[in-house]
Every structure is written in structure tokens, then in C-alpha cells.
Amino acid sequence: MSRPRLELLSERQKDLIHSSSLHLIENCGIVIPDARLLRLLREHGAEIDFDTNICKLPRPLVEEFVKKSPMKIVLNARDSSKTVTVEKGGRPHFAPNMGATYVNDLETRKRREATFRDAEDFNRVIDGLKHVDFGGEIVVPNNVPPQLAQYYSWIAAMKNTSKHLIFYQTDYHGVTIAVEMGNIIQGTGTKADSSPMFSFVACLPQVLGFERSLLAGIGESARNRVPLFIQSGPASGATGPGTLAGTLVLSNAEILGGITIVQILSPGTPVVYMSYARHFDMKAENVSLASPEFALLRICQGELANYYNIPSAASGLSTDSKVLDIQAGYDKSIGLVSLISGNELIMSDSLDQGDIADLAELPINDELAAAYLRVWRGIEINEETLAIKEITRVGSGLGHNFISTKYTRDHFRTETWLDYQISERRKWDSWNRDGGKNAEMRAIERVKEILKNHRPEPLPNSVLRELESVLSRISGDKPSMQGTEHS
Amino acid sequence: MSESDLEKLSQAVADLDQDLVEMLTRKLLDKKVEPSIIIEKGLANGIREVGQKYEEGKFFLAELMYGANVFDCGYRLVEPWLQRSTAQPDQERRVVVLGTVAGDIHSIGKDIVKAMLMAAGLTVHDLGVDVSVGNFVNTVRDSKARVLGASALLTSTIPVQQQVIEKLEEEGLRRNVKVVVGGAATTETWARKIRADAWGSTAASGVRRILELLELKGDE
Numbered sequence: 222m223s224r225p226r227l228e229l230l231s232e233r234q235k236d237l238i239h240s241s242s243l244h245l246i247e248n249c250g251i252v253i254p255d256a257r258l259l260r261l262l263r264e265h266g267a268e269i270d271f272d273t274n275i276c277k278l279p280r281p282l283v284e285e286f287v288k289k290s291p292m293k294i295v296l297n298a299r300d301s302s303k304t305v306t307v308e309k310g311g312r313p314h315f316a317p318n319m320g321a322t323y324v325n326d327l328e329t330r331k332r333r334e335a336t337f338r339d340a341e342d343f344n345r346v347i348d349g350l351k352h353v354d355f356g357g358e359i360v361v362p363n364n365v366p367p368q369l370a371q372y373y374s375w376i377a378a379m380k381n382t383s384k385h386l387i388f389y390q391t392d393y394h395g396v397t398i399a400v401e402m403g404n405i406i407q408g409t410g411t412k413a414d415s416s417p418m419f420s421f422v423a424c425l426p427q428v429l430g431f432e433r434s435l436l437a438g439i440g441e442s443a444r445n446r447v448p449l450f451i452q453s454g455p456a457s458g459a460t461g462p463g464t465l466a467g468t469l470v471l472s473n474a475e476i477l478g479g480i481t482i483v484q485i486l487s488p489g490t491p492v493v494y495m496s497y498a499r500h501f502d503m504k505a506e507n508v509s510l511a512s513p514e515f516a517l518l519r520i521c522q523g524e525l526a527n528y529y530n531i532p533s534a535a536s537g538l539s540t541d542s543k544v545l546d547i548q549a550g551y552d553k554s555i556g557l558v559s560l561i562s563g564n565e566l567i568m569s570d571s572l573d574q575g576d577i578a579d580l581a582e583l584p585i586n587d588e589l590a591a592a593y594l595r596v597w598r599g600i601e602i603n604e605e606t607l608a609i610k611e612i613t614r615v616g617s618g619l620g621h622n623f624i625s626t627k628y629t630r631d632h633f634r635t636e637t638w639l640d641y642q643i644s645e646r647r648k649w650d651s652w653n654r655d656g657g658k659n660a661e662m663r664a665i666e667r668v669k670e671i672l673k674n675h676r677p678e679p680l681p682n683s684v685l686r687e688l689e690s691v692l693s694r695i696s697g698d699k700p701s702m703q704g705t706e707h708s
Numbered sequence: 709m710s711e712s713d714l715e716k717l718s719q720a721v722a723d724l725d726q727d728l729v730e731m732l733t734r735k736l737l738d739k740k741v742e743p744s745i746i747i748e749k750g751l752a753n754g755i756r757e758v759g760q761k762y763e764e765g766k767f768f769l770a771e772l773m774y775g776a777n778v779f780d781c782g783y784r785l786v787e788p789w790l791q792r793s794t795a796q797p798d799q800e801r802r803v804v805v806l807g808t809v810a811g812d813i814h815s816i817g818k819d820i821v822k823a824m825l826m827a828a829g830l831t832v833h834d835l836g837v838d839v840s841v842g843n844f845v846n847t848v849r850d851s852k853a854r855v856l857g858a859s860a861l862l863t864s865t866i867p868v869q870q871q872v873i874e875k876l877e878e879e880g881l882r883r884n885v886k887v888v889v890g891g892a893a894t895t896e897t898w899a900r901k902i903r904a905d906a907w908g909s910t911a912a913s914g915v916r917r918i919l920e921l922l923e924l925k926g927d928e
Contacts (some may be wrong), residue, residue, distance in 0.1 A: 367863060426813075427813060457814055460816070463770075468889060502771045503768035503770045504768055504769075506769050506820070506910075506911075506912075
């Protein structure tokens with residue numbers, strides 16, 4: 222198959238970005254507020270200042286350990302038929318939104334706070350969709366004790382989908398809870414041979430630096446072989462320098478620094494290169510997750526992740542729009558840009574830059590995922606598909622056509638994508654006869670159909686009871702809670 | 709002439725020319741021009757024009773913030789001389805203390821508020837990030853600030869906002885200072901619960917609340 226590929230950077234430019242990032246890591250250094258980790262890094266040759274917690278990693282050290290990242294990652298699912306293998310250069314996969322605290326209600330279409338019920342419904346719908354490959358921490362419920370909200374979100378996911386789950390990296394305590402819950406479900410009492418049924422997205426929240434609790438959590442994740450999305454998202458003009466190239470260099474440096482640390486802690490840990498580099502829009506006074514600049518940076522991240530041979534996660538099914546409207550639609554075209562730039566995982570930020578989740582958005586994302594996959598699949602070009610014999614047989618002249626030939630019958634099912642559910646492509650009369658509905662209405666209908674008819678593979682009652690007892694035990698413990706980044 | 713140098717200083721701020729601002733400020737100080745006049749007619753006048761251009765959509769946020777930066781460069785040169793002169797009589801009511809609460813390192817929203825308040829002619833004591841309760845309270849006491857703005861962007865750090873208010877009450881300072889809370893983790897419900905005087909849902913609305921509380925702007 223001949224597949225499309227977007228490129229922007231020359232080889233020399235990639236080398237330049239790479240060495241600029243290494244220069245930052247080696248000279249500016251990274252803040253690592255963990256004395257034990259700093260000592261370990263010093264043993265590996267890093268220059269440490271224990272007063273400022275700044276760690277300067279020499280270039281060869283970074284290059285050596287980044288290379289230990291696997292090119293192939295297995296994202297395990299509780300239903301093994303849904304396990305996803307992410308391979309550098311391989312078939313892309315699609316992830317849902319994470320961390321919304323609001324939803325646009327399916328009936329009223331107005332914004333309201335997310336509930337535990339929503340967390341369940343979102344995962345259940347995803348379980349019933351064909352092209353969204355993961356469930357997870359899609360919404361954070363507001364009708365539960367705030368310090369436990371993340372755990373409730375995890376349980377909602379575990380109960381309502383048997384796909385692999387993506388959660389936000391949390392502190393050490395949270396990781397032990399996730400591992401415990403995962404083990405309860407997978408039926409293994411100790412650290413499993415099979416990898417966990419969840420992965421963590423670790424957001425680096427400050428310029429070239431880690432938070433203490435995040436570091437401890439990352440260490441425990443690596444120890445448990447939890448796949449880690451190492452995510453950095455400076456916004457040019459605010460949390461990153463005023464140019465896109467500079468923001469790319471900073472993002473790359475932060476991700477490389479994060480990957481180096483993970484590989485030093487636990488060599489061979491499956492990691493994903495996840496750049497969220499974007500810009501701060503000085504007119505909107507907000508970041509944008511769906512701008513031309515966002516698209517450009519996704520192309521670059523695909524190229525850089527390819528340079529490092531590490532699977533890459535890029536946003537694309539994202540929108541700045543507050544409602545499921547035309548803007549939401551055109552914003553999501555960036556998903557195609559991300560996909561044909563060599564990113565293997567396409568992430569989604571729901572409405573309002575991921576703050577508002579909308580059930581009706583899920584079938585739209587699913588549809589786009591399928592469409593984009595068809596683009597990725599490309600065009601088969603060989604002697605047979607060039608169709609010289611067929612064209613010759615049908616012959617020159619007016620009134621000849623191909624619609625009833627065996628050749629057409631033999632090829633149309635593989636050449637064209639027919640499995641779409643939402644898109645309206647028929648003649649006007651057909652559309653009008655069926656009620657003349659727009660895409661949003663059709664998406665709402667599709668969601669209602671899934672909610673009514675789809676039953677995910679349930680967890681056994683004994684497992685549910687064990688999970689609930691973990692939760693009651695925690696509410697007694699009053700655990701520390703990783704705050705949620707909003708800006 | 710001092711008068712035209714003051715005008716030039718004001719224009720330099722409005723043009724975001726940091727080098728010129730520093731040069732003219734030094735020149736005016738050398739000429740023994742009254743420090744508070746350098747600030748009011750030179751620097752503050754310029755930053756107000758920056759604010760005006762921002763309101764009109766001619767300047768965007770980056771220019772407003774850089775303008776505040778440029779103002780600060782000039783202000784820091786004048787500040788050591790300020791104690792020796794008499795402060796403007798109504799300047800007292802224009803003092804605001806800002807900070808991001810202990811445990812939290814987010815600063816951009818606070819920095820936007822600071823820039824907008826400076827553009828409106830207020831004196832801002834920016835305590836930075838990870839500010840302890842004690843630091844907030846002591847600064848309010850020492851500066852006689854009329855407004856305190858405390859920002860929290862992590863759900864785990866918003867309790868500090870409540871602790872600041874409680875400490876102000878304990879120290880008998882609560883009555884003389886208005887407390888405005890903001891930051892993405894906060895809500896109006898939270899602000900009411902901790903008996904803050906106002907809540908800013910965004911930096912801009914926080915600034916509007918502060919100006920209202922200081923009775924400097926009645927149109928919101």
C-alpha cells in the first residue's frame with residue numbers, strides 16, 4: 222500500500238532541534254525535587270545541584286537511555302481480543318478525551334457538571350464503538366468526594382469497558398491503588414506477567430521540571446511496567462518561548478528528559494512520546510488545541526518521534542468549540558494531519574479544549590477515526606489495481622460504465638470505506654425522507670442506540686465488591702490527591 | 709526640560725521601549741524630579757495608555773504584560789527614593805497584594821491580573837508563587853493593602869485560600885482588606901463558602917471585581 226506522509230523538517234533541522242534540546246537538558250538542566258533520584262542520576266554522570274534540585278544530564282547519557290525505549294508497546298485489555306499493539310510506523314489507534322469536569326447534556330445540550338453516571342456512560346459507549354480503542358479517565362465526576370474523584374473515574378472505566386484504559390499519572394499512593402485494582406480484575410495477586418490493563422499519561426507541568434509527587438508516581442509506574450505517555454505541552458508565548466520552533470525544542474527537551482529518567486529507573490519501560498506543544502492565543506487569551514499552529518506542531522512531533530523511533534501520541538480529534546457545531550467539525554480535521562504525520566496514537570480533547578465531554582461527540586470521533594484510517598491505508602498500486610485489462614475490456618466510448626462488472630464487485634469492498642454510520646452522502650430526497658437531520662442529530666441518535674442496546678462485558682460481582690472495598694478503605698485513609706491541571 | 713522628559717518617559721512606556729524607559733528614569737532622578745511625580749506622570753501615565761490600547765484591541769495580552777514589565781523596570785529604579793518623599797494621599801487605597809497560594813506554582817493568571825491592575829494605576833505587591841499564609845498576611849499588614857488576591861490552580865491547594873482568610877480574621881485585619889480569590893480550581897460556590905469578598909472566573913473578571921471593590925470602576 223502507498224501511504225501518505227506529511228513532512229516539514231529537513232534532516233538537518235531535526236538534528237538541530239535534537240541538539241538544541243540536548244543543549245537545554247545539559248546546560249539549563251531539569252528541576253527534579255527528589256534527592257534519591259538525583260543521587261542515582263549523579264551515579265550515571267549527571268551534574269547535580271542539591272540546593273536548587275537542578276539536574277544537568279550530559280548528552281551521551283540522554284541518547285543512551287532514550288534508545289532503550291521499545292518500538293513496540295502492548296496495551297493490554299481485560300478482553301484480550303481488544304488488546305492493542307502499538308508499533309512504530311504501524312497502524313494508528315484512537316484515544317478518547319481525558320479529564321473533563323463538565324458534560325453537554327445529551328437531552329438539553331446545555332453544560333452541566335459531570336457525574337459518576339456520566340463516567341460510566343462514556344466508557345460504555347466507547348465500548349460499543351468500533352474505532353475508539355481505549356476507555357479511561359474520560360470525565361471526572363463531581364458528585365463524589367473530590368479527593369476520590371479520580372478513583373471513581375477509574376472504576377467507572379473498569380466496569381464499563383473491556384478495552385485498554387488510559388488514566389492520568391498520579392502520585393505514588395494512587396499508582397499502588399491502580400495496580401491493586403488492575404490486579405483484582407486481571408485475577409493476579411502479585412505483579413503480573415501480563416502487563417497492566419491501563420497506562421498513564423504523565424504531564425510535565427512546569428518548564429523543564431517535575432513535581433515531587435509526580436516523580437514518585439512515575440517511579441512506581443515504571444516499576445510496575447505501566448506504559449507511560451510522557452507528555453509535555455508548552456504553550457508558545459506563555460509556558461513556552463514566543464516562537465513555534467522554540468516551543469518545539471522545549472517540548473522535545475522535556476519529553477527526552479522525562480524518557481531518560483524513566484529508562485534509568487526501569488530500562489525498557491514502554492513509553493510514548495506525547496507532545497502537546499501549542500500556542501497561547503494573545504487575542505483569545507487562551508491556548509488553542511485546534512489552530513494552524515497546532516497542526517504544524519503535530520507534524521513536527523510525528524517527525525521527531527520517528528527520529529527517536531518511539532511511538533508517538535498526538536492530539537487531533539480536538540476542538541476549541543464549546544458545542545458540537547461546525548467549528549467542532551473543522552477543528553477535528555487536524556486529526557488527519559496528526560495521523561498522516563507518523564503519529565501512532567491520535568488523542569482527543571473534547572469540547573472546550575477537553576473541559577466539556579459530550580456523548581454525541583463520541584460517534585463523530587469514531588466516524589472520523591474510521592475515515593482517517595482509510596486515508597492512512599492509502600492506495601494499493603500494482604499491475605492488477607492499475608486496471609488496464611478492465612478499462613480495455615469495458616472499452617472506449619460513451620455509454621460504457623463499470624458499475625456492473627466483476628472487477629468492480631471484486632474490489633469495491635476493499636477499495637472503499639462503507640462502514641460509516643453518521644455521514645450523510647445520499648441524494649437529497651433520501652435525506653429529506655429520513656427527516657432531514659443534521660450530523661449532530663444523527664450522532665445523538667447513534668449514541669442513544671448504543672446506550673440502549675450495548676452491554677459491555679460485565680465484571681463478576683465478586684470483583685466489583687473487591688473494587689468497592691478498595692474504595693471504602695481509601696476513604697478512610699484520606700489519600701493525597703493529585704490536583705488537576707486546568708490551564 | 710523636565711516636563712517634556714516626563715512626557716517622553718510616558719511615551720517610552722507606551723511604546724514598550726525598555727532601554728529608553730530606564731535611561732529617562734535615571735535622567736529624571738539625576739535632575740532631582742520628585743520621585744512620586746516620575747512615577748505618576750511618567751511611568752503610570754504610560755502604562756495607563758498601554759491599558760487603553762489593550763482595551764481598544766490595538767494591543768494584545770503579550771503587549772500588556774510586557775508593558776507591565778517595562779513599567780516595573782522603571783519603577784524599581786525609582787522605588788528606593790520613594791520612602792524619602794511623601795506618598796500621594798489617595799495612593800493608599802490603590803494597593804493590592806497578589807500571590808499564588810502555597811503548594812501551587814502556576815503564575816500566568818496572576819501575572820495577567822497584575823499587568824491589568826498596573827495599567828489601571830494601582831500599586832501591586834506581587835508575592836509570586838508558593839506563598840505561605842504568613843507571607844500573605846504580613847504583607848497585607850505592612851503595605852496596608854486594601855485588596856488581597858489569592859490564586860489557586862490545583863484542587864489540592866485551594867484550602868490555603870480559606871486559611872489566609874481565617875488568619876486575617878485572627879490578626880484583626882480582615883475588616884480592612886477585601887479578599888478576591890481565583891484560579892481554575894475555584895468556583896463561586898467555594899468563594900462564598902470561605903467568605904471571600906469576590907471571585908474571579910477569569911483574570912479579566914478578577915480585575916473588574918478588584919476595581920469595583922476599590923470603588924474605582926462602577927460599570928460592571
